[in-house]
Amino acid sequence: MGLSASQARLLTITARKSDCEYESMRLSHQKIALSRDMDVVSAEYQDAINQTKLMYDFYGNNTQVNPLSYNLLMSPSALNDYIPTTITDKGGRVVLNPALARAAKAAGIPQEGMDGLPSSEMRNAFIDGLVANDVISDIQGENIKKTTYNQMAGVGSTDLVTVNTSEASYSEFVDMLKGIRLDLSDILGEHNYAGGQNTSFGLFEVNGNNLTQITPDSISLTDLLNGNYALRGAAHHQGDGEGREFKSWELLVDFIGSSTLWESIFTGVESFLDTGDAYTQAALEYASSKIKESVELLGQRNDSKGGNVDYSNFAFWKQCGGNIFGGNNGTDTVLKEINGRLDEYVGIIYSENSGDENEGGFTKDGYGINLSYMVKAYLTYFAEYMQGISNSDYNVDKLLEQCNFVDDMFTFTYVTDVDTSGDNLLIAGFYDALFNQICLNGWTENENIDDIEYLEEMLKSGAMYMSTMADDGYYYQGNYSTNTYVKEVTDETAVAQAEAKYNREKQKINSKENIIDMKMKNLDTEISALTTEYDTVKSVIDKNIEKTFKRYNA
Numbered sequence: 001m002g003l004s005a006s007q008a009r010l011l012t013i014t015a016r017k018s019d020c021e022y023e024s025m026r027l028s029h030q031k032i033a034l035s036r037d038m039d040v041v042s043a044e045y046q047d048a049i050n051q052t053k054l055m056y057d058f059y060g061n062n063t064q065v066n067p068l069s070y071n072l073l074m075s076p077s078a079l080n081d082y083i084p085t086t087i088t089d090k091g092g093r094v095v096l097n098p099a100l101a102r103a104a105k106a107a108g109i110p111q112e113g114m115d116g117l118p119s120s121e122m123r124n125a126f127i128d129g130l131v132a133n134d135v136i137s138d139i140q141g142e143n144i145k146k147t148t149y150n151q152m153a154g155v156g157s158t159d160l161v162t163v164n165t166s167e168a169s170y171s172e173f174v175d176m177l178k179g180i181r182l183d184l185s186d187i188l189g190e191h192n193y194a195g196g197q198n199t200s201f202g203l204f205e206v207n208g209n210n211l212t213q214i215t216p217d218s219i220s221l222t223d224l225l226n227g228n229y230a231l232r233g234a235a236h237h238q239g240d241g242e243g244r245e246f247k248s249w250e251l252l253v254d255f256i257g258s259s260t261l262w263e264s265i266f267t268g269v270e271s272f273l274d275t276g277d278a279y280t281q282a283a284l285e286y287a288s289s290k291i292k293e294s295v296e297l298l299g300q301r302n303d304s305k306g307g308n309v310d311y312s313n314f315a316f317w318k319q320c321g322g323n324i325f326g327g328n329n330g331t332d333t334v335l336k337e338i339n340g341r342l343d344e345y346v347g348i349i350y351s352e353n354s355g356d357e358n359e360g361g362f363t364k365d366g367y368g369i370n371l372s373y374m375v376k377a378y379l380t381y382f383a384e385y386m387q388g389i390s391n392s393d394y395n396v397d398k399l400l401e402q403c404n405f406v407d408d409m410f411t412f413t414y415v416t417d418v419d420t421s422g423d424n425l426l427i428a429g430f431y432d433a434l435f436n437q438i439c440l441n442g443w444t445e446n447e448n449i450d451d452i453e454y455l456e457e458m459l460k461s462g463a464m465y466m467s468t469m470a471d472d473g474y475y476y477q478g479n480y481s482t483n484t485y486v487k488e489v490t491d492e493t494a495v496a497q498a499e500a501k502y503n504r505e506k507q508k509i510n511s512k513e514n515i516i517d518m519k520m521k522n523l524d525t526e527i528s529a530l531t532t533e534y535d536t537v538k539s540v541i542d543k544n545i546e547k548t549f550k551r552y553n554a
Contacts, residue, residue: 017530024523027516034509034516041505054456054480055487068456068486070097070449073466076430082423083160084434086467087449087459088477093442094434095464101445103129104438113442118435120149126435136427144428146418153433155440158473160429161276164416170379173272173412177221180268185217187231187259191251199251201233206342206370221268224372225379230342231256231371234335234364252367253348257296262288265375272414273382276425280386280413287381290396291374294347315347315398338368346373347398373400380406437467437475 054068058079066072066079073085074097087095093113096104106129107122124145131141150162168176190200203219204211206228219229235251266288274284298310311317318337337351351366377396383406384392394410397403418424448454458464459480466486467477480486 013530013534017527017534020523020527020530024520024527027520027523031513031516031520034513038506038509041501041509044501052488054459055489056485057487058485065487067452068459068480069452070455074100074434076423076427078423082426082430083469084154084430084437085469085483086434086437086475087455088441088465088467089444090463090465091442092467092477093444094438094467095446095449096438096443097449098445098447099133099135100130101443102133103135104443105129106132107435109439109443111442111444114439117151117155118439122439123149123432123435126438127431130431136431140424140427143419143424144431147425147428150429150432151436152473153429154436154469154473154475156473158469158471159277160433161425162429162432163275163418163425165275165413166416168412168414169408170406170410170412171408173414174222174225176272176414177225177268178223180221180271181218182221182224182261182264182268183218184261187256187261188215191255193251197235197251199233199235199255201231201256204230204232204342206230206372208343209340211339211342221265221375224375228343228370228372230368232335232338232342232366232368234366236364252365253297253350256367256369257292262291262295265378266291269378269382273412275413275415283382283385286385287378290381291378294377295369295374311348311350313348314350315345316341316349317352318350319352334364334366338366342368342370344400345398346370346377346396346400346403376405377403380404382406383410386410433469441467 055065056068056072056079057065058081070087072079073087076082076084089095093111103126107126109118109122109126127136127141127144130136131138136144146164148162148164150157150160153160153162184203187201188203190198192198202213203216204213211230211232214229223229233252233256266284270284274281294313294315296313298313334351334353338349341349347369349366349368353365380394380396380403384394384396387393387410394404394406395402396405449458455464459466462479465477466480466483467475468483469475481488
């Protein structure tokens with residue numbers, strides 16, 4: 001190889017070797033960068049597995065756990081027991097979302113709060129603002145405004161429920177119940193069962209032993225209380241010569257005892273008398289439970305001649321003996337026992353036909369209950385509880401002559417112009433408490449507060465707090481971690497997402513590293529070969545130079 005050619009080759013090798021060394025260094029830096037990326041991914045994963053979320057568990061038994069949200073705290077529901085928990089800033093001002101903020105502005109509530117308690121007019125203006133901004137419905141708004149504004153709700157009082165009430169004597173109260181009508185269509189008439197069994201019931205006006213059957217579609221509570229009306233029925237089974245097989249106890253007693261009639265009576269009266277306080281509610285529960293006890297079937301007859309029927313709650317029971325089963329004589333004898341007792345007893349009147357059934361004949365057992373007496377008994381039980389059972393002027397007995405029904409000496413406190421059904425009263429109390437907190441502590445608007453993640457971030461960072469009503473009826477500001485119903489738990493969803501991301505990013509980085517390692521290995525091989533070739537060419541050049549010098553020195 002010529003000297004000039006060798007030198008040209010040496011320069012080419014040197015240039016290529018430099019390029020390879022540069023590329024190897026560049027790949028090495030890329031690998032270092034990937035290592036840093038892996039550190040970042042690992043750090044993010046470690047942060048994620050420690051990530052938590054805030055959950056709201058009002059019942060404390062994990063049966064109804066929900067993500068903590070502004071709406072859950074600031075909207076009335078069973079999940080917050082119809083008591084608002086306000087989100088407040090460091091200054092104690094209530095943080096409102098845009099809809100609530102517009103309602104506060106409409107009511108003229110200053111953002112810095114008020115020195116004293118607001119008026120009913122301002123409270124009603126706030127309710128109108130809630131309606132206008134679709135926070136509550138028009139019907140809810142009107143119902144809330146009909147309640148008496150509870151100025152002490154959340155300001156020293158835990159009792160958030162108030163209503164407008166008035167008083168009435170027994171006679172006045174009875175007249176108010178004319179709008180409560182009882183539908184008897186599912187009771188009156190004949191009811192057929194399998195095997196030829198059937199029952200039939202009628203509504204009768206009672207005058208001593210004389211009964212006059214009437215067939216109204218419905219009857220009012222006022223009519224029942226001012227009159228004397230009773231249900232009378234009989235259970236019938238056509239004979240087949242094998243004895244009585246039907247269970248008239250179930251067909252008669254259980255049929256009336258399980259009827260919706262009683263709940264209709266209770267609901268109608270409660271719509272007037274349920275003022276929301278615990279004692280009145282307990283009195284209503286006591287009265288309804290006593291009526292239920294007296295009309296229900298306590299046992300079941302297992303066969304045609306006996307069984308485990310418990311008739312201890314019956315007002316009157318008689319077994320009619322003898323062969324009274326044939327034709328209408330059996331029917332007349334059994335029902336005669338009922339007719340003669342409807343004006344004397346409070347509760348179930350039962351007459352059982354005990355005669356053996358002949359082939360082709362039929363038997364009937366009779367049932368009667370004076371509805372007028374039962375409604376009077378219900379009101380009497382209520383008055384008895386309100387006065388104190390052991391000190392009451394009134395009492396109910398199975399025998400009418402031993403009863404002392406409620407009269408005009410007792411004063412009924414009733415709700416006026418307010419729909420007390422469902423949760424209406426609780427909703428009114430909720431917004432009274434919220435309104436009071438806004439007025440006393442001031443408010444600030446935050447358009448992001450409805451976002452769950454934002455709320456969590458603000459609470460965890462200490463930028464916002466939760467204000468909760470204590471046992472003394474006042475609200476106190478505190479950190480979310482001190483709230484009984486808030487739990488901080490591992491965010492399993494976030495952890496799973498982070499793990500998936502970590503594995504995905506790790507796989508990408510490992511794949512890039514493998515490619516770089518392969519390239520660097522190839523470069524090392526090439527650099528080694530170039531180094532060998534470089535040394536060979538360099539040796540050739542050195543020998544050529546040496547020969548040249550020797551030649552000219554010779």
